[in-house]
């Protein structure tokens with residue numbers, strides 16, 4: 001495993017956002033950008049917001065604002081700027097020339113954090129692929145921007161130590177990575193196939209980054225996943241079995257968190273990881289109910305799920321971090337069930353398990369049958385995949401009351 005020292009070069013940065021319409025909360029978005037910058041090792045020394053009808057196509061912000069930022073850079077002894085939207089190659093080049101400093105954007109920052117977090121080989125391939133695709137389009141500007149400080153944001157990566165700066169090399173590397181990724185994905189599909197053959201239902205734990213997804217899985221199953229107060233602590237999916245009452249079981253998968261303006265290169269590269277939600281039977285949506293931005297974060301999560309094609313599934317929303325919630329609280333009208341809980345203290349988790357049991361029961365068929373002793377093996381199967389409510393040993397066989405998943409119903413009926 002490789003660790004990247006995030007604090008290696010303390011960069012001092014100015015954050016820039018563009019307010020394009022009323023109600024579009026740029027201030028909150030910049031607060032989040034500051035958190036991202038901090039995670040990546042940069043100190044925010046100022047935030048600048050420009051009101052414009054649309055972002056400037058050539059320079060992201062207008063001429064007057066550029067001058068304002070330029071003098072702020074000097075006054076505050078800052079050495080870089082980070083824009084809150086993904087910059088086009090032209091915007092990057094122009095801003096870089098006008099401001100004469102390192103120019104970065106939200107995408108570069110997120111890619112950089114992902115690069116420092118990737119642990120599994122799949123994660124590393126996915127991050128490198130996303131980085132290369134992003135860089136390929138921005139060779140000229142980025143080369144200058146990234147060489148200014150000799151390190152820092154935008155230069156971390158699981159792949160080559162040195163930045164690939166040659167277009168041809170990048171293309172070759174991209175093809176190689178794609179082939180590698182295809183191999184890994186095949187393996188993942190195999191695992192998925194095995195799981196579904198096991199007839200256990202799966203639920204994907206999704207939610208905004210830092211909502212408490214990993215903490216939830218840890219508290220419920222002792223999964224031992226790294227959970228910390230940082231954005232994108234988790235990149236690789238982890239699946240664990242959760243035991244419910246009546247011996248029922250369900251598979252829970254913890255996965256990468258969502259964020260607004262999730263870079264499309266990342267979504268593309270992380271497709272197979274993100275698609276855990278698409279292939280799951282149920283969605284567990286973890287919300288940090290103590291966050292003032294909770295409503296917007298919920299919206300972002302549903303948008304992302306829609307983009308991934310993970311729709312039409314039953315949703316359980318967990319309004320998490322209740323131990324820190326003050327005020328009236330929020331609601332999720334899209335959810336089939338909502339439970340207030342604290343993954344940290346365990347409050348509300350029994351109710352959550354009851355809801356899961358109820359969900360499973362909704363998709364199961366009730367049966368009341370007499371099994372001759374020669375067919376007792378079928379009862380074993382019921383016990384494993386459904387819930388055995390009662391069994392009574394009689395002279396002519398075993399009388400069973402149970403609920404079983406529709407998929408196995410036929411195969412467990414007595415002859």
Ligand SMILES: Nc1nc2c(ncn2[C@@H]2O[C@H](COP(=O)(O)OP(=O)(O)OP(=O)(O)O)[C@@H](O)[C@H]2O)c(=O)[nH]1
Nearest residue numbers: 210211212213214215228229232233234257343344
């Ligand atoms: N107070 C409080 N803190 C919590 C609760 N659940 C999680 N946290 C904290 O929130 C932070 C983020 O938790 P994680 O479980 O890493 O969140 P995540 O959703 O997995 O985040 P990413 O993997 O980064 O997307 C950690 O510092 C947790 O200790 C809770 O119920 N109450």
Ligand SMILES: [Mg+2]
Nearest residue numbers: 213214233234
């Ligand atoms: Mg996590």
